[in-house]
Amino acid sequence: MAENTMVGSNLMEKIVALCKRRGFIYPGSEIYGGIAGFWDYGPLGVELKNNIKKQWWKSMVNQRDDVVGIDGSIIMNPKVWQASGHVEAFTDPLIECKKCHHRFRADHLVQNDSAAPEEAICPNCKERGQFTKPRKFNLLVKTYLGVVEGEQVEVFLRGEITQGAFVNFKNVLDSTRIKIPFGIAQIGKAFRNEITPGNFTYRSKEFEQMELEFFIKNNDKEGDRWFEYWKDQRMSWYCSLGLKKENLRFRKHEDHERAHYARFAEDIEYNAPFGWSEFEGIHHRGDWDLSRHNLTYKDEETGEEFTPWVIETSGGVDRSALFFLIDSYFEDPTAGSGQERVVLRLHPKLAPVKVAVFPLLANKEELVGVAKSIYKDLKQSIDGVVAFDDRGNIGKRYFSQDEIGTPWCVTVDFQSLEDKTVTVRDRDTTKQERIEVESLASYFAEKFK
Ligand code: ATP
Numbered sequence: 001m002a003e004n005t006m007v008g009s010n011l012m013e014k015i016v017a018l019c020k021r022r023g024f025i026y027p028g029s030e031i032y033g034g035i036a037g038f039w040d041y042g043p044l045g046v047e048l049k050n051n052i053k054k055q056w057w058k059s060m061v062n063q064r065d066d067v068v069g070i071d072g073s074i075i076m077n078p079k080v081w082q083a084s085g086h087v088e089a090f091t092d093p094l095i096e097c098k099k100c101h102h103r104f105r106a107d108h109l110v111q112n113d114s115a116a117p118e119e120a121i122c123p124n125c126k127e128r129g130q131f132t133k134p135r136k137f138n139l140l141v142k143t144y145l146g147v148v149e150g151e152q153v154e155v156f157l158r159g160e161i162t163q164g165a166f167v168n169f170k171n172v173l174d175s176t177r178i179k180i181p182f183g184i185a186q187i188g189k190a191f192r193n194e195i196t197p198g199n200f201t202y203r204s205k206e207f208e209q210m211e212l213e214f215f216i217k218n219n220d221k222e223g224d225r226w227f228e229y230w231k232d233q234r235m236s237w238y239c240s241l242g243l244k245k246e247n248l249r250f251r252k253h254e255d256h257e258r259a260h261y262a263r264f265a266e267d268i269e270y271n272a273p274f275g276w277s278e279f280e281g282i283h284h285r286g287d288w289d290l291s292r293h294n295l296t297y298k299d300e301e302t303g304e305e306f307t308p309w310v311i312e313t314s315g316g317v318d319r320s321a322l323f324f325l326i327d328s329y330f331e332d333p334t335a336g337s338g339q340e341r342v343v344l345r346l347h348p349k350l351a352p353v354k355v356a357v358f359p360l361l362a363n364k365e366e367l368v369g370v371a372k373s374i375y376k377d378l379k380q381s382i383d384g385v386v387a388f389d390d391r392g393n394i395g396k397r398y399f400s401q402d403e404i405g406t407p408w409c410v411t412v413d414f415q416s417l418e419d420k421t422v423t424v425r426d427r428d429t430t431k432q433e434r435i436e437v438e439s440l441a442s443y444f445a446e447k448f449k
Contacts, residue, residue: 011273015325016200018342022404024048024325024352025201037197037205039318044404047352047385049208049321052241053187055349056210056315059237060185067183067212068176072164074189075145075155080163083292086140089260090159093117094137094195100125105195106134107257141191141205157191162312164188165213166289173297180297180308181226183214187317199274201318208317213285215297215308223284226311227264231282234313235268238280238320242347243327247271251278261288268315270323279319285310324350328405344405345428348448353406354384355444358397360413362390371412374422374437378410381441383448402427408447410440 019025024045028038041049061069081087093106095117102124106117109131118131140159146152158164165184172184187210197203214230216222231250239245253265263286267278287307290296298305328345335341348354357375359367368390375388387406389397394411401409409425416422416437423432424443435443 011326011329012200014342015322015329018329018403019045019200019325024404037194037203039201039204044352045321048324048346048350049317051350051352051384052317052320052324053208053210055241056237057185057187060183060210060212064183066178066181067185067214068172068178069185070164070168070172071188072158072161072168072186074158074191075143076158076163076167078153078155080167080293081140081156081159084163084166084289085260085292086156086159087138090140091136091138092195093134095120095131095134097122097125097127097130098132099127099130103195104131106131108196137193137195139192139194141193158189159192160190160314161186161188161209161211162213162314163289165211166293166295169215169290169293169295180299181214181216181222183212185210185212187211199272199277201322202272202274202277204318207319210315210317212313214311214313215290216311218287218306218309223263223286223309223311227282227284230311230313231266234280234282234315238268241324241350242345243270243323247327249276251276259283261285263288270319270327272323272326277319279323280313280315283312283314285312332402339399341399341402343402343427346405346407348407351405351407352385353387353401353404354382354448355408355410356387356389356397356401356406357410358388358394358412359390360394360411366417367412367414370416370437371410374410374412374440378440378444382444398425398430408444 022044023042026040026042027034028040029035057069061067094103095106096103100122102122109120110117117134119129120131121128122130141157142154143157144152145155164186168184172178188208189206190209191206194203194205197205214226216226235248238248247270249269251267251269253267258265263284265281265283268280269276269278286309289310291307296305297308324346325344330343330345332341332343355378357371357378359371361367372388375386378386398409407427411423411425413423420437421434422437424435425432
């Protein structure tokens with residue numbers, strides 16, 4: 001297939017427009033003017049996100065015997081966040097332009113450590129050297145619990161889902177027979193009062209994370225081995241779901257940017273239209289968290305008690321969804337003049353709609369009847385969304401499914417009435433083959449394996 005030469009530099013605008021038009025992602029609270037940093041997923045977006053989470057869970061939990069899952073609560077006892085260090089250290093450096101009063105993250109304006117952020121140029125009003133000195137800005141989102149005004153307790157919405165795994169470390173050990181090395185996996189929402197939300201969903205104030213906390217023995221050999229192991233696993237997982245290798249890289253954290261809990265850390269970055277950008281972190285958290293929560297592990301065989309070390313893989317569902325969309329976006333230069341064929345070449349496991357069924361002509365009852373009955377049957381046999389469409393002409397219907405990434409379209413035509421076969425069109429090759437109606441279920445079962 002021809003390379004994606006026509007996409008151009010306004011790719012982000014095209015993605016944002018497509019997401020809104022086709023129902024992947026809408027601006028949050030849009031009818032009231034929106035709210036910065038919040039997004040709503042539409043009918044296709046929620047399928048994409050669910051598919052990502054489903055694949056993650058399958059590979060990180062269901063297909064392993066050394067990882068169990070949990071689903072912790074968003075609000076926890078505030079002592080959790082004191083012990084974890086977030087109340088004190090979950091901060092970003094905030095600077096404000098004295099001229100236009102826009103606020104920025106100092107580390108986003110100045111890449112070079114030695115340069116003073118106060119001297120930077122304001123991206124809003126373009127003034128130089130008008131910034132306030134950086135001050136620490138805590139990202140935890142606060143809310144209040146309690147029914148009596150004045151007696152309410154201040155609590156935090158979790159800033160990372162991680163802590164749920166640590167506070168349940170003992171519960172998991174006591175209620176399962178799992179032994180070190182083992183992991184606790186979790187997917188859920190996290191909230192951060194980001195100073196500069198932006199780049200579409202990339203930096204939001206409410207987002208979803210998928211994380212593994214993997215507990216190991218407390219020595220360097222094990223630490224190095226598991227850190228490398230999980231780096232490898234995570235990168236392979238993204239590649240196996242279709243992200244192009246050349247758009248992915250690891251980036252080691254410099255000493256100054258490592259989070260307060262991390263011994264060492266590497267990000268998986270994507271070559272986004274707005275630059276190389278982190279969307280998963282592999283962190284060696286050492287014994288930071290368990291020792292802050294006074295938790296230890298007892299080896300039943302040796303009787304040895306110690307504080308395990310933790311290797312964490314922390315990915316963003318929203319950032320992954322965005323990068324899967326960007327990476328799969330393709331404008332087909334062979335579509336012909338005046339035709340615009342946009343294709344999302346999403347991996348079939350991630351595609352929001354798995355199969356679409358059409359009657360060749362909408363006004364031929366015999367065709368519509370057969371198509372509807374195939375549609376009904378496929379809805380039962382396929383794990384995911386099956387669509388039916390009889391609007392417009394067949395070419396437009398194909399293009400419409402291509403644009404949302406539907407891997408296969410089934411068309412009932414006049415030959416179908418004679419020999420009980422249908423055409424199955426492949427999104428990426430646009431080639432069609434004739435398949436017997438009777439064997440459609442097994443044909444697709446094989447495709448989605
Ligand atoms: P950044 O440096 O971009 O602020 P981070 O290093 O603070 O990110 P982590 O705390 O390591 O991010 O969080 C793990 C993952 O959670 C990130 O790789 C990302 O996928 C996701 N994530 C973090 N913050 C956000 C956000 N504001 N919006 C969307 N996803 C986020």
